[in-house]
Amino acid sequence: MHADPAVEVTGLVKRYGSKTAVDGLDLTIARGTVTAVLGPNGAGKTTTVETCEGYRRPDAGTVRVLGLDPVRHAAELRPRIGVMLQSGGVYAGARAVEMLKHTAKLYADPLDVPSLVERLGLDSCGRTTYRRLSGGQQQRLALAMAVVGRPELVFLDEPTAGLDPQARRATWDLIADLRRDGVTVVLTTHHMDEAEHLADDVAIVDRGRVIAHGTVDALRGTDSTLRFDGPAGLDLGELRKVLPDGAAVTEPTPGSYRVEAALDASLLAAVTGWCAGAGVMPDKLAVQRRSLEDVFLDLTGRELR
Ligand code: ATP
16 A cells, blocks of 8 residues: 555646636645545536646646656656546547557556456447547546556546446446545536545545545534424424533424434434333334435535535
8 A cells, every 4th residue: 555645736726818717726635535526507617627638737736646746747647647537538430349449559557358247248349430429428438447457556537427327337346446546536426426435535525625624424413303203392302311511402484303412322212212211102202323425515505516
């Protein structure tokens, strides 16, 4: 395991004319991890990733990828990183699988092309030209091209956008395998469930900066909300007595109760035990942990999408 990070972005600024797309962004990604870069449209995710890939030059700040400058050391990095762009970068008239075979030949120790093709459900489009593939097939081909060379680090820009559930699952499985093989994966996504399912770390980007970075668990915290319905006007002072310090109990609308506290099975037992003692049958009892959406809302006061 390498001590140096796979990606180190410090104070990155990137402007398009008068528009500042990335505004002093800092991000460090450890080797062998899957990091999801999450944020609303226009937050600067793609620009940041494209700068790491060497496609854009920073206006200020520094970017290091596997310890190298992605613009100056582009040739050295090319065989070591895999890139899946949101669109383009592919000759539209070329046949899908031939293109993949051709790409594989550029690497010293590529993955087996037929099994990759089968895994990603591309076997039916072997002789089809890129431009005639469906959007989802084009995307899966782009993913295959990004990983076929067994890169140390892959950048995947919205790898599952627009995919059907089966293709999405195949993509998730492939990313999980990359992680198992020690590959560092940086992916952008709008899907909270994708980040929660795949990522070791999540970096939340808003207005060109990283506003939160950590494990999904750390970002979501341990607080949860327990809700139940019952008769209106229960004695909340009495309920509070059986709950741990710091728990908040409210009745936002008559007969509807909310307990906010650290997630713990004993909390549920305390609430249901108190209800039993008070002769109350809690209806629609539910415990919900804060989602990444809630985290974003708390940080910015806005919805993620
Ligand atoms: P999305 O989730 O929609 O892909 P994003 O977080 O990836 O968004 P970017 O694509 O990096 O965001 O865009 C950041 C900002 O920079 C946006 O306001 C976008 O309109 C602008 N932008 C991006 N590329 C260009 C460009 N080539 N020329 C001008 N403005 C651009």
